[in-house]
Amino acid sequence: MSPALADPALIGVDCTHCGLPVLPGDVAPDADHQFCCSGCRTAWALISASGLSAYYAAEDRRRTPVRHSGRRYDEFDHPAFHRLYVQAIAGGLLETELYLDGVHCASCVWLVEQVPLVIPGAVRAELNVPRSLARVQWDPAQTSLAAIARFLEQLGYPSHPFRGGRADQRRRAEDRAMLVRIGVAGAIAINVMTVALALYAGWFGAMDPGYVRYFRWISLGLTVPAIVWPGRVFFASAWGALRARRIHMDVPIAIALGAGFIRGAANTVTDTGPVYFDGVVTLIFLLLVGRYLQQRAQRAAADSAELLHGLTPSTARLVVAEAIQEVPSESLVPGAVIEVRAGDSIPSDGRIVVGRSTVDRSLLTGESMPVPAEPGDLVYAGTLNTGATIRVQVTESGEATRLGRLLLELEASMGRRAPVVNTADRLAGWFVAAVLLLAGLTYVVWLRIDPAVALDNAIALLIVTCPCALALATPLTVTVAVGRAAKSGILIRGADALEVLARPATMLLDKTGTLTEGRLQLMTWRGDEALKPAILALEAHSNHPVARAFEAAWPAEPRPVATAARQTLGGGLTGSVDGVDFAVGAPAFVLAQALDPDNLGQSVPAHLTPVLVAAAGIVRGAAGFGDPIRPDTTAALASLRRLGWRIGILSGDAQGVVDVVAESLGVPAAEARGGATPEAKLAEVERQLAHGAVVMVGDGVNDAPAIGRASVGIGVRGGAEACLAAADVFLARSGLTPLVALMAGSERTLRVIRRNIAISVGYNLIGAGLAVTGVINPLIAAIMMPVSSVTVVLMAWRSETFRTEP
Amino acid sequence: MTILFILVPVALGVVLISVGAFVWATRKGQFDDLETPALRVLRDDTEGPDQTR
Numbered sequence: 001m002s003p004a005l006a007d008p009a010l011i012g013v014d015c016t017h018c019g020l021p022v023l024p025g026d027v028a029p030d031a032d033h034q035f036c037c038s039g040c041r042t043a044w045a046l047i048s049a050s051g052l053s054a055y056y057a058a059e060d061r062r063r064t065p066v067r068h069s070g071r072r073y074d075e076f077d078h079p080a081f082h083r084l085y086v087q088a089i090a091g092g093l094l095e096t097e098l099y100l101d102g103v104h105c106a107s108c109v110w111l112v113e114q115v116p117l118v119i120p121g122a123v124r125a126e127l128n129v130p131r132s133l134a135r136v137q138w139d140p141a142q143t144s145l146a147a148i149a150r151f152l153e154q155l156g157y158p159s160h161p162f163r164g165g166r167a168d169q170r171r172r173a174e175d176r177a178m179l180v181r182i183g184v185a186g187a188i189a190i191n192v193m194t195v196a197l198a199l200y201a202g203w204f205g206a207m208d209p210g211y212v213r214y215f216r217w218i219s220l221g222l223t224v225p226a227i228v229w230p231g232r233v234f235f236a237s238a239w240g241a242l243r244a245r246r247i248h249m250d251v252p253i254a255i256a257l258g259a260g261f262i263r264g265a266a267n268t269v270t271d272t273g274p275v276y277f278d279g280v281v282t283l284i285f286l287l288l289v290g291r292y293l294q295q296r297a298q299r300a301a302a303d304s305a306e307l308l309h310g311l312t313p314s315t316a317r318l319v320v321a322e323a324i325q326e327v328p329s330e331s332l333v334p335g336a337v338i339e340v341r342a343g344d345s346i347p348s349d350g351r352i353v354v355g356r357s358t359v360d361r362s363l364l365t366g367e368s369m370p371v372p373a374e375p376g377d378l379v380y381a382g383t384l385n386t387g388a389t390i391r392v393q394v395t396e397s398g399e400a401t402r403l404g405r406l407l408l409e410l411e412a413s414m415g416r417r418a419p420v421v422n423t424a425d426r427l428a429g430w431f432v433a434a435v436l437l438l439a440g441l442t443y444v445v446w447l448r449i450d451p452a453v454a455l456d457n458a459i460a461l462l463i464v465t466c467p468c469a470l471a472l473a474t475p476l477t478v479t480v481a482v483g484r485a486a487k488s489g490i491l492i493r494g495a496d497a498l499e500v501l502a503r504p505a506t507m508l509l510d511k512t513g514t515l516t517e518g519r520l521q522l523m524t525w526r527g528d529e530a531l532k533p534a535i536l537a538l539e540a541h542s543n544h545p546v547a548r549a550f551e552a553a554w555p556a557e558p559r560p561v562a563t564a565a566r567q568t569l570g571g572g573l574t575g576s577v578d579g580v581d582f583a584v585g586a587p588a589f590v591l592a593q594a595l596d597p598d599n600l601g602q603s604v605p606a607h608l609t610p611v612l613v614a615a616a617g618i619v620r621g622a623a624g625f626g627d628p629i630r631p632d633t634t635a636a637l638a639s640l641r642r643l644g645w646r647i648g649i650l651s652g653d654a655q656g657v658v659d660v661v662a663e664s665l666g667v668p669a670a671e672a673r674g675g676a677t678p679e680a681k682l683a684e685v686e687r688q689l690a691h692g693a694v695v696m697v698g699d700g701v702n703d704a705p706a707i708g709r710a711s712v713g714i715g716v717r718g719g720a721e722a723c724l725a726a727a728d729v730f731l732a733r734s735g736l737t738p739l740v741a742l743m744a745g746s747e748r749t750l751r752v753i754r755r756n757i758a759i760s761v762g763y764n765l766i767g768a769g770l771a772v773t774g775v776i777n778p779l780i781a782a783i784m785m786p787v788s789s790v791t792v793v794l795m796a797w798r799s800e801t802f803r804t805e806p
Numbered sequence: 807m808t809i810l811f812i813l814v815p816v817a818l819g820v821v822l823i824s825v826g827a828f829v830w831a832t833r834k835g836q837f838d839d840l841e842t843p844a845l846r847v848l849r850d851d852t853e854g855p856d857q858t859r
Binding site for chain 1: 807810811814817818821824825828829832833835837838839841842845846
């Protein structure tokens with residue numbers, strides 16, 4: 001027994017498991033460990049019985065109570081699941097990757113990776129923290145994946161199968177290949193530069209011609225692998241573009257690299273003229289680095305696409321001969337009958353065969369209220385069954401569902417988006433080609449004026465105009481800006497978005513969840529104060545959003561117990577509190593059983609959802625529910641208009657509701673469109689794109705195709721993962737204020753990029769002028785060359801692109 | 807300065823070895839996840855489950 005607990009003042013005792021205070025009544029004075037609830041006691045018993053109590057020694061473990069969903073994970077052992085996600089590996093073992101919820105920190109790594117030591121037959125568990133992916137290997141003869149998943153869930157990590165395995169392997173291979181190319185190009189570039197330095201130094205002293213030849217051959221030998229290995233990507237890409245009869249930025253780069261290399265090689269063999277090898281390999285290296293920086297940001301964003309699949313549950317409860325089997329939802333075939341419990345997401349499209357319920361379709365349509373669903377009605381995958389248990393006959397599953405098609409549409413629309421050509425890449429290629437031409441001219445012209453310095457001047461030109469600064473200007477500035485923006489809660493995926501956002505154009509915003517809070521709130525209330533406790537008593541029997549809104553509006557009211565409470569789907573609640581019969585619900589439902597002498601039913605404004613309250617057959621109260629506008633919306637829209645943006649609303653909610661919001665925000669009625677399906681939103685964005693850039697801001701899956709198609713798509717906090725995956729920019733702080741910071745920051749970033757390009761081009765022009773006229777020699781050029789790179793790097797780091805918010 | 811004819815190839819040999827090591831490490835996935843190993847090392851004090859079970 002610990003002496004501290006013998007103290008009579010037991011207040012302030014913390015739960016051993018979760019660290020929350022234990023209520024004095026629950027403190028067991030003689031026990032070594034105290035728990036706030038039986039859940040924590042169970043979790044503690046499990047962790048210590050598994051011998052993992054070192055978890056409690058970890059200081060940074062999360063301090064939130066572990067929640068258990070009680071899932072059995074039976075579908076993880078289903079043959080269909082194994083066909084989809086499990087690979088057999090050497091030694092008769094099986095391997096799969098699981099996506100874990102709630103992975104944060106070092107303790108998680110430790111806890112998850114102890115699994116093999118606790119579960120006999122689990123061979124290996126390896127966690128990748130940034131991606132929340134656990135690779136698990138097990139012996140099917142000794143244990144099952146379901147057992148491992150149940151154990152992980154008990155530790156607090158509910159798991160899903162990782163559905164992007166193949167695409168992920170391909171991406172990983174691409175990432176590695178890119179890194180290898182950079183490594184090889186970097187090593188070669190440094191060595192060729194070293195050799196080149198020796199050669200340049202040799203121009204002044206009397207370097208023995210034998211050594212000169214020797215060094216030139218060495219740099220040729222080093223450059224060949226740089227061209228055929230890391231440099232090959234530019235040639236392959238240029239060749240592909242030419243075959244498709246298009247010109248893109250890799251074409252001039254490939255020409256410059258090829259011409260520089262061939263001329264240099266020819267000069268090496270004939271022992272005349274300059275070799276361009278140092279410029280060629282440095283260019284390969286720096287262009288690859290710039291591309292890697294951009295690609296890495298995109299890769300991180302692409303990871304979130306995996307979360308798309310989290311929209312539909314991985315499990316379905318299949319009804320087979322009146323018994324329930326948990327199966328992977330991918331394995332459902334049309335015609336199968338599944339059970340969907342109240343509160344669960346629907347795993348596939350289908351028709352209700354048994355049961356009446358309400359379905360929250362906001363994910364697909366943006367409607368703020370659940371709609372009633374009866375036998376024969378169609379329900380869609382990804383929507384939420386909020387009412388009662390129903391049975392659904394599957395019509396479509398997996399990618400064929402409406403949600404699946406929407407996501408495919410989203411991928412396709414992202415592919416259709418015209419790429420914004422990176423200014424610096426585009427410039428760098430032509431720049432190099434121009435420099436090569438100029439160098440050739442300089443050599444020829446000086447050959448007539450003064451043959452002795454012709455070669456020197458041509459070389460000085462090549463060195464001083466090395467486009468390193470140009471190649472670095474954009475990626476570096478963007479990387480710095482993106483990092484700064486992330487610190488202030490704006491996650492950006494790359495240069496393209498910044499370039500578009502810097503020029504004000506058309507901005508379309510979704511209403512529900514973007515301009516508004518996205519949840520129902522009590523807006524007006526007329527009636528007796530004394531009714532409130534009775535309403536709360538009845539609403540305790542419902543999980544309808546109206547019930548939640550009543551509870552949120554009156555948190556301090558007492559809550560008596562209602563008897564004989566009954567919920568009528570699509571109608572409301574009846575029941576009796578303290579002997580008085582009450583009815584709460586939609587006007588049609590309440591007025592069917594009560595009189596309304598004061599005409600309270602007419603008192604609720606038309607754009608709000610009315611709820612009437614009747615006591616003993618007389619309507620006594622009327623509540624109006626609506627989705628309130630976020631507090632910062634008005635100010636943010638005003639700032640955006642000042643920056644020059646044309647604002648429009650594109651919502652799936654009813655036109656009447658949209659009009660009211662538009663009016664209060666000062667958006668002209670012509671620019672406020674309601675009742676738009678996801679397909680209609682996409683069409684509207686496409687129509688507007690004909691007149692210029694369109695920025696789409698939204699939060700839901702119903703916005704995702706439009707976000708994917710828009711010039712730049714922006715997802716707001718609290719949005720669906722599909723919307724985040726489609727978005728180029730994600731605002732991690734709630735509200736629209738970050739939107740204003742984003743636009744202003746983009747404008748500043750583009751200014752810094754332009755300034756950097758101007759500096760490097762201007763520097764190169766001056767240098768080129770000096771070299772062409774023979775003012776500087778190769779050594780001075782070699783000293784001047786890095787100065788421009790350093791300037792650009794410093795300018796990028798110092799740039800005030802995004803201000804870190806407090 | 808004839809020594810250069812030996813030293814330069816030797817230096818290039820060293821480069822070849824280190825590039826080879828880098829390529830090998832990349833292909834083995836050493837650079838795939840740069841975060842988790844740093845966390846893993848923090849928790850190596852105890853050898854698996856408590857010995858006092």
